[in-house]
Amino acid sequence: MQRRQATLKEKLSEHYRKRDFKAKKQTASTAGVVFFLCMLVTLVLEGLVVLLPRYYTSDDGSMASGYRLSQLLAVWLFLATAANWYNTYYDVANRVTKEMKAAHYPSSSETPPGWKNCPLCMLDAPPRSHHCSLCNYCILKRDHHCFVTGSCVGYHNQRTFVVFCIYTLISTTWAAFLQIxxxxxxxxxxxxxxxxxxxxxxxxxxxxxxxxxxxxxxxxHLCCTLVSFGLVVFFLFWQLVIIARGQTSFEAWKQISIYRRRAVLNNFQDVFGQLTNFLLCLVVPLRLPMPADGIKWVIEPKEEKGH
Ligand SMILES: [Zn+2]
Ligand SMILES: [Zn+2]
Structure with a gap:
């Protein structure tokens, strides 16, 4: 029996069907993580071994005052950046599970109002959550997939992501100054x-x-530091803008306004919690509980209380 020769069109569609687009993106994600970790380790070593000793060496060869303090500061910046990187990377709490629906709608087999059924992970996902093709999960209040931490920034790790950006900004600014x-x-x-x-x-x-x-x-190294500095300035600025507007990056891109009448302070509290919690997270890389669960959202309430 003779097999029919596939046409060019059939070969092309077969080629695109088999092609793994996901692998390429994951390679980019891995490259981002490797670049960041290499920069983190090399910067602290370069700072402690080369840059700080030179910067604090006086003309007579003795060490100027403040040398020990700057060494401690460099180690602390390294540890705080690494810890907040890990807290952003470890994003398990963001993943939508079937237990989430069971907890809020125990007797319903239908997709609850405002929720959507994800055809990729076959789960009912809460409002504001979106599927990430890299993490292969639906993520609560998904903002974006971060190629530096190799994970999605969502409801439970957006605060640590912002703190991570703040530490990276301080570290890269100081490193660039010492390198120059x-x-x-x-x-x-x-x-x-x-x-x-x-x-x-x-x-x-x-x-x-x-x-x-x-x-x-x-x-x-200075060139890499300046690139990192530019990226972190962009991300930190963008995060503060969308948090103030009560949106995620996806919602900003799609021009979806969740809260049009809400105070900016309330939008910040949604992400950072109470001020004391945020300040505590800023100083110590803790994983403090968020103000809500990231599952239930009152989106643009039509009926205010008392009306
Ligand atoms: Zn999904
Ligand atoms: Zn992701």
Missing amino acids: SYLNQDLPISTYWASFYFPLAGLWQYLAGAVPFLNFFILV
Whole structure:
């Protein structure tokens, strides 16, 4: 029996059916996590071993006051950033489970009003939750998938994500300042060495033997630090804007307004809880309970109490 030869159209549709788009995105997610962890470890080591000793060394060779304190600060920034990264990464509480519906609608087999049935995880998902094709879960009040933590930012970890951004912002600002100070001592930016600060020119000068490897390494590291700084400024600013508006990134993109008449302070409390809780999370990387469960939402109430 002779098999029919597949047409080009059939071959193409078969190719796209089999192609795994998910794997590519997961590779991007893994690359983001690896980049962040490498930056975190190398920055603290570079700071403690190279940048801080140079910055605090006086002309007579002794260490200026504040050296020990700056070392402690560098270690604390490293630990706080790593802990908040982990708290964002560990997002199990965000995942929609079938128990959530059972707890709120024990006797209903239908999809509750305002909820939707997810065709991918085959579960009824609460309002404001969305499916993440990378995590392969529906996520409570899903904001976005973070490629740096390799997890979704949703109801239970948005607060730690913002705190993580704050620590990353402080760390990258300080690191960039120390890196520029270090390079400026060896290769003053106001002289003909200014060209070194352009990465390709810096590479050329290193290959020509005009500058040592450590200086070129710190230049490359400085570029990575500035990229991280730019990204974290964008994300922190965007998070504060959408939190003030009571939206998620998805809702902002789709121009969905959940709360049009609510005070900004209430929108902030939805994400950060009471001020004392937020301040505590800011100082100590705790996983404090959120003000609600992220399942029930009163979306744009039509009837106010007493009316
Ligand atoms: Zn789903
Ligand atoms: Zn995700």
